[in-house]
Amino acid sequence: xxxxxxxxxxxxxxxxxxxxAYLVPxxxxxxxxxxxxxxxxxxxxxxxxxxxxxxxVTRRGAGLWTDGRYFLQAEAQLAGSGIELFRLxxxxxxxxxxxxxxxxxxxxxxxxxxRLLSVTQAARLQASVEGVGAKFRFLxxxxxxxxxxxxxxxxxxxxxxxxxxxxxxxxxxxxxRVREKMxxxxxxxxxxxxxxxxxxxxxxxxxxxxFNPVAICYLVIEAKRATLYVDPAKVTPxxxxxxxxxxxxxxxxxxxxxxxxxxxxxxxxxxxxxTASRWILDRLRGAEIHGAVSPVVAMKARKNPxxxxxxxxxxxxxxxxxxxxLKWLEDHVESGELTEISAADRLEEFRRxxxxxxxxxxDTISGYAAHxxxxxxxATPQTNVRLRPxxxxxxxxGAQYLDGTTDITRTILLGxxxxxxxxxxxxxxxxxxxxxxxxxxxxxxxxxRLDTLARLPLWRVGLDYQHGTGHGVGAHLNVHEGxxxxxxxxxxxxxxxxxxxxxxxxxxxxxxxxxRIENLVLVVEDEQLSRNGQRWHRFENLTLCPIDTRLIDxxxxxxxxxxxxxxxxxTVRRQLSPQLDAAxxxxxxxxxxxx
Numbered sequence: 001x002x003x004x005x006x007x008x009x010x011x012x013x014x015x016x017x018x019x020x021a022y023l024v025p026x027x028x029x030x031x032x033x034x035x036x037x038x039x040x041x042x043x044x045x046x047x048x049x050x051x052x053x054x055x056x057v058t059r060r061g062a063g064l065w066t067d068g069r070y071f072l073q074a075e076a077q078l079a080g081s082g083i084e085l086f087r088l089x090x091x092x093x094x095x096x097x098x099x100x101x102x103x104x105x106x107x108x109x110x111x112x113x114x115r116l117l118s119v120t121q122a123a124r125l126q127a128s129v130e131g132v133g134a135k136f137r138f139l140x141x142x143x144x145x146x147x148x149x150x151x152x153x154x155x156x157x158x159x160x161x162x163x164x165x166x167x168x169x170x171x172x173x174x175x176x177r178v179r180e181k182m183x184x185x186x187x188x189x190x191x192x193x194x195x196x197x198x199x200x201x202x203x204x205x206x207x208x209x210x211f212n213p214v215a216i217c218y219l220v221i222e223a224k225r226a227t228l229y230v231d232p233a234k235v236t237p238x239x240x241x242x243x244x245x246x247x248x249x250x251x252x253x254x255x256x257x258x259x260x261x262x263x264x265x266x267x268x269x270x271x272x273x274x275t276a277s278r279w280i281l282d283r284l285r286g287a288e289i290h291g292a293v294s295p296v297v298a299m300k301a302r303k304n305p306x307x308x309x310x311x312x313x314x315x316x317x318x319x320x321x322x323x324x325x326l327k328w329l330e331d332h333v334e335s336g337e338l339t340e341i342s343a344a345d346r347l348e349e350f351r352r353x354x355x356x357x358x359x360x361x362x363d364t365i366s367g368y369a370a371h372x373x374x375x376x377x378x379a380t381p382q383t384n385v386r387l388r389p390x391x392x393x394x395x396x397x398g399a400q401y402l403d404g405t406t407d408i409t410r411t412i413l414l415g416x417x418x419x420x421x422x423x424x425x426x427x428x429x430x431x432x433x434x435x436x437x438x439x440x441x442x443x444x445x446x447x448x449r450l451d452t453l454a455r456l457p458l459w460r461v462g463l464d465y466q467h468g469t470g471h472g473v474g475a476h477l478n479v480h481e482g483x484x485x486x487x488x489x490x491x492x493x494x495x496x497x498x499x500x501x502x503x504x505x506x507x508x509x510x511x512x513x514x515x516r517i518e519n520l521v522l523v524v525e526d527e528q529l530s531r532n533g534q535r536w537h538r539f540e541n542l543t544l545c546p547i548d549t550r551l552i553d554x555x556x557x558x559x560x561x562x563x564x565x566x567x568x569x570x571t572v573r574r575q576l577s578p579q580l581d582a583a584x585x586x587x588x589x590x591x592x593x594x595x
Contacts, residue, residue: 003045003046003047003080003081003082003083004080004081004082006044006045006147007045007057007062007081007082007083009147010022010045010057010143010144010147011057011059013143013146013147014057014059014143015059017111017137017139017143018109019109019110019111019137020058020059020103020104020105020108020109020110020134021056021057021058021059021100021103021104021108021109021110021111022056022057022110022111022112022143023054023055023056023096023100023110023111023112023117023125024041024042024045024046024054024055024056024057024112024144025042025054025112025116025117025121026042026051026052026053026054027116028115028116029115029116029193029277029279030193030194030195030216030275030277031118031193031194031274031275031276031277032194032195032209032212032214033051033052033478033480034051034209034210034211034212034362034478035209036154036155036208036209036216037152037155037210038151038152038153038154038155041142041144041145041148042054042055044144044148044151045057045144046062046064046077046078046081046083047077047078047081047083048064048066048070048073048074048077048078048083049073049077049378050066050069050070050073050074050376051376052066052067052069052070053065053066053070053074054066054096055083056096056099056100056110058103061082061084062081062082062083062084063083063084063085063086063099064078064083064084064085064086065086065088065095065096066085066086066087066088067088067089067466067467068087068088068089068090068375068466068467069375069376069466069467070375070376071085071087071466072373072374072375072377072510073374073376073377073378086099089466089489096125097124097125097128097129098128100125100128100129100134100136101128101129101131101132101134102132104129104132104134105133105134106132106133106134107133107134107135108134108135109134109135109136109137110125110129110134110135110136110137111136111137111138111139111143112125112136112138112139113138113139113141113142113143113279114138114139114277114278114279114282115142115277115278115279116142116277117138117277117278118273118274118275118276118277118278119271119273119274119276119277119278119280119281119291120273120274121278122138122277122278122281138278138279138282154208154216154231155207155208155216156231156233156234157206157207157208157215157234158234158235158236158239159204159205159206159215159230159234159235159236159239159243160204160205160206160207160213160239161203161204161205161239161242162199162203162204162205162402162476163203163402164203164306165306166306166307166310166402166403166475166476167203167306167307167475168304168305168306168307169203169304169306170203171201171202171203171243171245171246172245172246174200174201174202174203174299175201175221175226175246177295177299178190178201178221178295178296178299179221179223181295182221182223182270182295183223185268185270185290185292186268186290187267187268187269187270187290188222188223188267188268188269189220189221189222189262189267189269189270190220190221190269190270190271190294191218191219191220191259191269191270191271191276191280191284192218192219192220192221192272192294192296193218193272193275193276193277193280194272194275194294194297195208195209195212195214195215195216195217196212196214196300196474196477196478196481197219197275197294197296197297197300198214198217198218198219198228199213199214199215199477200296200299200300200474200477201219201221201296202219202228202243202246202247204239204243205476206234210363211359211360211361211362211363211400211479212361212477212478212479213358213359213400213476213477214477214478215230215234216230216231216252217229217230217252218230218252218255219247220255220258220259220262225247225248226246226247226248227247227248227249227250227258228243228247228248228249228250229250229251229252229253229254229255229258230249230250230251230252231251231252232249232251235249255283256279256283259280259283259284260283260284260285262284262287263283263284263285263286263287264286265286265287266286266287266288267287267288268287268288268289268290269284269287269288269289269290270290270292270294271284271289271290271291272291272292272293272294272297273291273292274293275294293483297482297483298483298493298496300474300477300481301472301481301482301483301484301493301496301498301499302496302497302498302499303475303498303499303500303522304498307404307475307498308498308522310401310402310403310404310475310476311403311404311405311475311500311520311522311542312404312522312542313403313404314356314399314401314403314404314405314406315404315406315520315542315543315544316544316575316576316579317354317355317356317357317401317579318351318354318398318399318401318406318408318543318544319543319544319545319572319575319576320354320576320579320580321347321350321351321353321354321399322347322350322408322410322545323545323546323576323580323584323587323588324350324580324584325346325347325350326410326412326545326546326587326591327583327584327587328346328350329343329346329387329412329414330587333387333388333389333414333415334389334415336386336388336389337386338386338387339379339384339385339386339387340366340367340368340371340379340383340384340385340387341366341379341381341384343366343387343393343395344364344366344379344395344397347364347395347397348360348364351399354401355401356401356402356403357399357400357401358399358400358401358402358476359399359400360397360398360399360400361398361399361400361405361406361407361479362397362398362407362479363378364395364396364397365377365378365394365395365396365397365409366379366393366394366395366397367379367393367394367395367514368385368386368387368388368391368392368393368394368414369385369391369392369393369512369513370510370511370512370513371383371385371394371514372392372393372394372411372508372513372514372515373508373509373510373511373512373513373514374508374514375466375467375506375508375514387414388414388415389414389415389416390414390415390416391413391414391415391416391513392411392412392413392414392418392422392513392514392515392551393411393412393413393414394409394410394411394412394513394514394515394516395409395410395411395412396408396409396516396518397409398479400476401476402476403475403476404475404476405473405474405475405476405477405478405479406520406542406543407473407479407502407518407520408518408519408520408543408545409504409506409516409517409518410517410518410545410547410548411426411429411514411515411516411517411548411551412548413548413550413551418550418551421509422513422515422551423551423552423553424553424556425463425507425509425515426507426515426551426552426553427457427551427552427553427556427557428457428458428460428461428463428507428556429457429458429505429506429507429515429516429517430517430547430552430557430561430565431457431556431557431558431561432453432454432455432456432457432458432505433454433503433504433505433517433519434561434564434565435453435454435456435457435561436450436453436454436469436470436486436503436505436539437503437519437521437539437541437564438560438564439453439538439539440526440529440536440537440538441495441536441537441538442534442535442536442537443494443496443534443535443536443537444494445494445495445537446490446493446494446495447469447470447484447485447486447487447490447495447501448486448487448488448489448490448491450469450486450495451468451469451470451486451487451488451490454469454486454503454505455469455505458505458507463507465505465506465507465508466508467487467506468485468486468487468488468489468490469486469487469502469503469504469505470485470486470487470501470502470503470504470521471485471486471501471502472484472485472499472500472501473500473501473502473520474500475500484496484499484501484523485501486501486503495523495537496523496537497523497524497525497537498522498523499522499523500520500521500522500523500542501520501521501523501539502518502519502520502521503518503519503520503521503539504516504517504518504519505517515551517547518543519541519542519543520541520542520543521539521540521541521542521543522539522540522542523537523538523539523540524537524538524539524540525537525538526538541568541571544571544572544575544576545572546569546572546588546591546592547565547568547569548591549565549591549593549595552595554595557595562595565595566594566595569591569592569593569594570592570594572588572592573588573589573592576588577589
């Protein structure tokens with residue numbers, strides 16, 4: 001079925017349930033950003049494949065809500081589908097809640113699968129819809145599943161144990177730390193449904209989701225025991241032997257009935273209302289709910305010394321792969337045979353040759369010329385273009401290693417000379433990147449306060465970019481993690497020592513080129529400024545890869561900015577050269593020359 005046929009089939013299901021609107025979110029039952037293939041309902045119903053976006057289907061229309069990273073992609077993928085694009089964050093664009101409240105009449109009903117809405121989202125939707133006299137219903141059966149005849153089965157890849165050599169902490173200790181937080185809040189149980197939190201607590205990993213090393217499961221931690229709900233087929237005898245020392249193993253489907261039993265005991269239960277689904281809340285009926293962010297979220301974000309060193313080591317290996325790729329690209333682009341896809345594939349091959357490689361950390365964004373202006377562009381056989389020895393190429397990529405996760409963006413001049421406009425925009429992005437990298441800030445500062453530093457050089461000439469400046473990154477976990485972030489709308493926690501974030505300002509000229517410069521940074525204590533009981537922080541660069549100086553208007557850089565870039569390149573050369581052969585060392589020396 002094509003998208004219009006799928007929408008029509010969904011409307012038939014809606015009529016059977018007397019619905020006037022049906023919401024299809026991006027997420028799965030675990031509120032994941034990236035979901036297993038079997039739960040890709042929104043891409044299936046709409047044809048839009050970006051990682052963020054929700055669809056609402058009404059009796060006569062349909063809409064997709066997504067953010068600025070995906071506007072151009074969504075325009076292209078929704079063409080001919082009959083689905084209207086709602087650009088989140090733009091003036092006059094209603095939220096999903098506002099749209100439903102303005103569309104539904106008194107007595108009409110909207111619905112959604114309660115597994116796919118967090119407690120917070122569900123409450124917000126219900127209040128908006130019922131505020132105009134309509135109803136919001138939670139259906140036990142997902143209506144997209146009812147029409148998706150070839151829906152893939154749930155994955156059965158086995159769980160893997162994450163060694164304390166890389167995690168720096170045992171399962172027992174992590175469970176004990178969570179229980180300490182539970183006891184302080186008077187909670188007898190804590191329900192974890194966010195997959196990366198479960199992986200972190202139990203030092204396990206999986207392969208159920210592309211790019212994110214997680215497995216589909218639930219974890220319920222009680223004062224004296226913990227229970228992991230996972231498909232038994234995913235637990236090998238060796239893994240089971242280790243896990244049973246700290247948890248009971250129960251089938252994935254048993255979580256609903258077990259939560260019901262907890263509810264009937266009227267326990268006080270910790271539920272993270274931002275990640276736990278409305279379905280979980282319904283199963284816990286009768287329990288006293290302590291609705292708060294899971295303590296695991298902050299624990300996981302604060303990398304311990306072993307995890308910090310693992311991230312540094314992973315980035316050294318990743319930097320070697322990047323240098324090998326960039327030289328290869330320079331040597332072969334003149335042939336005219338390279339494409340966006342073949343270049344991305346070659347970079348993956350270089351990474352695969354490194355130690356501890358486990359796969360990519362997200363789908364590589366390989367965008368030449370106008371495709372670089374599509375913030376989260378994904379090359380397909382239909383859009384794939386050849387790389388020419390001229391113009392700008394944007395490459396955003398990353399990898400998973402047993403000891404860390406990487407995410408790097410470089411904007412590369414493929415040949416010839418950059419235009420004055422391109423140099424101006426690149427240099428302004430670089431200035432913002434440097435100014436953020438150099439900031440020193442007191443303990444307690446949130447990313448919202450730092451975001452302006454990265455945007456100011458663009459703002460001075462009336463320019464901006466439609467995405468956040470920095471997201472948190474896991475340690476061999478999800479490439480996007482909270483609570484820390486840097487952006488104009490971030491509500492994350494204050495930045496803490498051990499947090500890893502991206503530093504990635506950009507500029508995008510629609511139909512022409514895109515620019516983004518991204519390094520991962522580690523929050524460390526600034527020992528020079530910390531005194532008299534007041535702690536100060538700074539960023540340590542993790543990413544090691546040259547920045548293309550051919551795109552810089554050197555006269556625009558301040559002496560401080562120029563010194564920073566030269567120091568950075570000196571560090572890149574010193575750290576990577578010992579792991580490179582003579583030809584690559586010569587190339588790296590050329591690309592790291594002082595400006």
